[in-house]
Amino acid sequence: MDERSLFLLGILMVQSAHGYQINDFIEKNLIQVTDMKKATAYALLERMSRSGLVTVHSEQEGNRPPRKVYSITSAGQEQFYSLLRQNLMRADLPIYRGDIGLLFLDHLPGQEASANLQLRLAHLRNQLDVLRNAVQHHRSPGIALSIEHRMLHLQLEVDWLTRVIEQLRDTDAQTPDERS
Amino acid sequence: MDERSLFLLGILMVQSAHGYQINDFIEKNLIQVTDMKKATAYALLERMSRSGLVTVHSEQEGNRPPRKVYSITSAGQEQFYSLLRQNLMRADLPIYRGDIGLLFLDHLPGQEASANLQLRLAHLRNQLDVLRNAVQHHRSPGIALSIEHRMLHLQLEVDWLTRVIEQLRDTDAQTPDERS
DNA sequence: AATGACATGTAAAGAGTTACATGATTCA
DNA sequence: TGAATCATGTAACTCTTTACATGTCATT
Numbered sequence: 001m002d003e004r005s006l007f008l009l010g011i012l013m014v015q016s017a018h019g020y021q022i023n024d025f026i027e028k029n030l031i032q033v034t035d036m037k038k039a040t041a042y043a044l045l046e047r048m049s050r051s052g053l054v055t056v057h058s059e060q061e062g063n064r065p066p067r068k069v070y071s072i073t074s075a076g077q078e079q080f081y082s083l084l085r086q087n088l089m090r091a092d093l094p095i096y097r098g099d100i101g102l103l104f105l106d107h108l109p110g111q112e113a114s115a116n117l118q119l120r121l122a123h124l125r126n127q128l129d130v131l132r133n134a135v136q137h138h139r140s141p142g143i144a145l146s147i148e149h150r151m152l153h154l155q156l157e158v159d160w161l162t163r164v165i166e167q168l169r170d171t172d173a174q175t176p177d178e179r180s
Numbered sequence: 181m182d183e184r185s186l187f188l189l190g191i192l193m194v195q196s197a198h199g200y201q202i203n204d205f206i207e208k209n210l211i212q213v214t215d216m217k218k219a220t221a222y223a224l225l226e227r228m229s230r231s232g233l234v235t236v237h238s239e240q241e242g243n244r245p246p247r248k249v250y251s252i253t254s255a256g257q258e259q260f261y262s263l264l265r266q267n268l269m270r271a272d273l274p275i276y277r278g279d280i281g282l283l284f285l286d287h288l289p290g291q292e293a294s295a296n297l298q299l300r301l302a303h304l305r306n307q308l309d310v311l312r313n314a315v316q317h318h319r320s321p322g323i324a325l326s327i328e329h330r331m332l333h334l335q336l337e338v339d340w341l342t343r344v345i346e347q348l349r350d351t352d353a354q355t356p357d358e359r360s
Numbered sequence: 361a362a363t364g365a366c367a368t369g370t371a372a373a374g375a376g377t378t379a380c381a382t383g384a385t386t387c388a
Numbered sequence: 389t390g391a392a393t394c395a396t397g398t399a400a401c402t403c404t405t406t407a408c409a410t411g412t413c414a415t416t
Contacts, residue, residue: 001375003280010284020395033279040376042397064384065395084288087281088296091303093334094274099213099326100183101267104190106322108264116268123271142283149279149340156336157273160329184403200367220404222369244412245367 004036004044005053006083012054012072013080019045019068029138032131033146045070053079102164114168121161128154184216185233186263188224192234192252193260199225199248209318212311213326225250233259282344294348301341308334 011022022045023038045068048054053076058066072080098120105113128151135147191202202225203218225248228234233256238246252260278300285293308331315327 003277007280007283010280010287013284013287018395024394033275033283035275037377039378039397043376062385065382067395080284081288084281084284085292085296087278088285088288088293089299089303090278091300091307091337092277093304093307093330093337094276095213095215096274096326096329096333097183097272098267098270099329100187100190101264102325102329103187103213103322104193104260104264105268105325107190107193108261108268112265113268116265119269120271123269124273127271127273142285145282145285145344146276146279149276149282150273152336152340153276153333154273156332157271160332164325198367204366217405219369219406223404242413245410247367
């Protein structure tokens, strides 16, 4: 949640914006960086305006539903810098949900384990390709930085998985019938 | 949530166990692999017993509060294999919350950004040391696998952050007064 | 006598998502 | 004319955590 409001405040540090605009930006450019959903963004912007971190003003264009444009206040700026510092100094490596499966890898016959992991590998390679493509289209140094970061981890994941699968094959070749 | 029940079922595949025991095992050996909390484990075991994936029987010892020992059923085993396959073939790279900060790195003077990131780096090195120590004490190949996995990502993180900080210094040395 | 390990559980709150509802405009 | 885009919002739900409540047993 801290990251969510840091993110929103960060956007508003650059320029005022309305909810739809922000959500659109996320969906088009930052799906890799944040998974915040539309409803969350709207609610958070509302919440931040109630607590004085941002102000709202409505802009009407023609007969369309009015846009609620949010602007950051000085209190919001302070909060932004505080959250930013916190975020930068924190080192929270995520938990890898895929490791749960690896924990019980030996419950599956080697062939099947291997087959499933190869699917995982293919997905990973896919994601890498997507990112390699995406990294081209970004001028923003911040976005480029985080995409490169993600690519590094993805590449590590690909290499590591490849090794794991190889080991699985080797083990299986040695004792093809001995796994329970 | 899928990972949570996969994890619990996996534990019960090896041997029947009660909630306290499982939670204890997590806290002592698997804090890196899962962040499931006590209340969640208890509730999930309850829930799985209601849906027939596990059975319960109470064991009383002396006058102590009775232990509810859960055992996996054949329906539970099927569910386990199904969840395991799903988990193995899925490639869900997590979202790195720390990247949100990097997105806005240029809002802080280079020195401060650098100082904060060095704190992050120190934490990461700490975690690496802890894991290097932990990896010794595990016979279970599954646990060892996931700890090694984590160590690789940690090491990558350390190397990468080091480079980022260096670049920050270089940029700052070139244009010491020109950042807004 | 007190602390910590053993053992269970629940109530309330928090965070976030899904799915829906509404309606105008633009473009094919 | 129908679909996609623009623009907002909310109600219900799921998942999970925090904090509390309860009591025994062993150790210091």
